[in-house]
Amino acid sequence: xxxxxxxxxxxxxxxxxxxxxxxxxxxxxxxxxxxxxxxxxxxxxxxxxxxxxxxxxxxxxxxxxxxxxxxxxxxxxxxxxxxxxxxxxxxxxxxxxxxxxxxxxxxxxxxxxxxxxxxxxxxxxxxxxxxxxxxxxxxxxxxxxxxxxxxxxxxxxxxxxxxxxxxxxxxxxxxxxxxxxxxxxxxxxxxxxxxxxxxxxxxxxxxxxxxxxxxxxxxxxxxxxxxxxxxxxxxxxxxxxxxxxxxxxxxxxxxxxxxxxxxxxxxxxxxxxxxxxxxxxxxxxx
Amino acid sequence: xxxxxxxxxxxxxxxxxxxxxxxxxxxxxxxxxxxxxxxxxxxxxxxxxxxxxxxxxxxxxxxxxxxxxxxxxxxxxxxxxxxxxxxxxxxxxxxxxxxxxxxxxxxxxxxxxxxxxxxxxxxxxxxxxxxxxxxxxxxxxxxxxxxxxxxxxxxxxxxxxxxxxxxxxxxxxxxxxxxxxxxxxxxxxxxxxxxxxxxxxxxxxxxxxxxxxxxxxxxxxxxxxxxxxxxxxxxxxxxxxxxxxxxxxxxxxxxxxxxxxxxxxxxxxxxxxxxxxxxxxxxxxxxxxxxxxxxxxxxxxxxxxxxx
Numbered sequence: 393x394x395x396x397x398x399x400x401x402x403x404x405x406x407x408x409x410x411x412x413x414x415x416x417x418x419x420x421x422x423x424x425x426x427x428x429x430x431x432x433x434x435x436x437x438x439x440x441x442x443x444x445x446x447x448x449x450x451x452x453x454x455x456x457x458x459x460x461x462x463x464x465x466x467x468x469x470x471x472x473x474x475x476x477x478x479x480x481x482x483x484x485x486x487x488x489x490x491x492x493x494x495x496x497x498x499x500x501x502x503x504x505x506x507x508x509x510x511x512x513x514x515x516x517x518x519x520x521x522x523x524x525x526x527x528x529x530x531x532x533x534x535x536x537x538x539x540x541x542x543x544x545x546x547x548x549x550x551x552x553x554x555x556x557x558x559x560x561x562x563x564x565x566x567x568x569x570x571x572x573x574x575x576x577x578x579x580x581x582x583x584x585x586x587x588x589x590x591x592x593x594x595x596x597x598x599x600x601x602x603x604x605x606x607x608x609x610x611x612x613x614x615x616x617x618x619x620x621x622x623x624x625x626x627x628x629x630x631x632x633x634x635x636x637x638x639x640x641x642x643x644x645x646x647x648x649x650x651x652x653x654x655x656x657x658x659x660x661x662x663x664x665x666x667x668x669x670x671x672x673x674x675x676x677x678x
Numbered sequence: 679x680x681x682x683x684x685x686x687x688x689x690x691x692x693x694x695x696x697x698x699x700x701x702x703x704x705x706x707x708x709x710x711x712x713x714x715x716x717x718x719x720x721x722x723x724x725x726x727x728x729x730x731x732x733x734x735x736x737x738x739x740x741x742x743x744x745x746x747x748x749x750x751x752x753x754x755x756x757x758x759x760x761x762x763x764x765x766x767x768x769x770x771x772x773x774x775x776x777x778x779x780x781x782x783x784x785x786x787x788x789x790x791x792x793x794x795x796x797x798x799x800x801x802x803x804x805x806x807x808x809x810x811x812x813x814x815x816x817x818x819x820x821x822x823x824x825x826x827x828x829x830x831x832x833x834x835x836x837x838x839x840x841x842x843x844x845x846x847x848x849x850x851x852x853x854x855x856x857x858x859x860x861x862x863x864x865x866x867x868x869x870x871x872x873x874x875x876x877x878x879x880x881x882x883x884x885x886x887x888x889x890x891x892x893x894x895x896x897x898x899x900x901x902x903x904x905x906x907x908x909x910x911x912x913x914x915x916x917x918x919x920x921x922x923x924x925x926x927x928x929x930x931x932x933x934x935x936x937x938x939x940x941x942x943x944x945x946x947x948x949x950x951x952x953x954x955x956x957x958x959x960x961x962x963x964x965x966x967x968x969x970x971x972x973x974x975x976x977x978x979x980x981x982x983x984x985x986x
Contacts, residue, residue, distance in 0.1 A: 473887030483882040487900040487977050497886035530980035
């Protein structure tokens, strides 16, 4: 839709510190990452590692404490229609029909009603939702709501699509179907995507590249290139290559999860044993 | 979640027409899948059975009340409560015919309805507007809310002497008291409505390019709408309470005045008639609000079924 030239995201030495009362929480620390125009990049890591915070910075909802984030060289100042966002929670406006939800961004841009309608119906058709254009969100199932959410985010032709665990609330079967739909839609639009998830298979199936984050404060632990061919098909998930990647990522994330739990357990009084408890020690105890 | 979705209403669940597990998205507009609701053949019978029983019980319930009224007044029962002077249903019915021979009764109703409409309308505009501003902007809250919190505990009826001093005519002071009664419920519910909007909706609107003005018109207002209408319903009830009290105390004309005057003139049947008229008018007003709410918010009947 907008070619392959725009939508480069650059994050440079970025850090975020939240201050709540007199506690200072370092959510993200010294993160460097980039997304090339038209690239699908996943961000994966243990829960609470700050991956959603990173996405919120790119979306303009959160301001970084240190460093800088930019899209196509321009520093991100606040939310706007250059970034489409799909949220984990259902975020459709319940008082608008499916089509009016999709038209929302175009309306904010001041597009005339006829243009809005044509564009919305085209996109809804691509997502197989045209039959439901006049339904209200509360009449739809969870998977359909998220499909409408993706379509709505794409309607303003953004340079970048940010997705914050968009399928997290869906059941396993629906998730798999949604991943296929998403990969097909991406194949068509080829816009840059930053996809936050904690589902390893999902990240491999969808992405060109995966950033693995450490436990809090979140840093980039590893960058993994997914060599699978495009377009992606469900059969690929059974390939030896895919399974090897799953194993590799599982190992990386397990280390971090244990490190995170180790920190919690130490705070919780394990230090009273008088022995240093390392991540591997905890794994054995569990 | 799926079972909730299917079970939540008698209406045909959307989901059944198009399974979630459809392979790759259909290309183009070739969705041969119809979303038209199919009505089960025996739905009329089911509707009648469930609604019919319910309606029958309504009639029975009202019948019991009428029968009780008839018995205690017909035999002039006296057991601590004294029904000696209370008019019978027939006497009240007869009064309906009598009072309508002159236009005076209708004039009284006209006065009350007009006062309600003016007082309530001003409360709707001011209450909703202030509520939206106070709910959305911290500055507005800090500026306006303290005044509201100080005035709110004073019942509208307590404003009667002050209103008579403040306003040039009796008519305006009655409208003012009606306004005072309905203003605070509308205000408080509107503020609550703004606060109840899911923050993710505001983020979504922002990411779709909404500026503050458009956010206000397209998200804050419709998002708060269900609560605003709750405020209207409560406010309308309090408006009638305040109106009748004001009319009884300081009034000329009006259905409250009519009822109080009937007591002074020892016309007991008219007391009953006045009370019933007030009840009917109040019911009509809250009915009008409910219907308006349904027309303005067709989506609201689906909402909440799957929420949190």
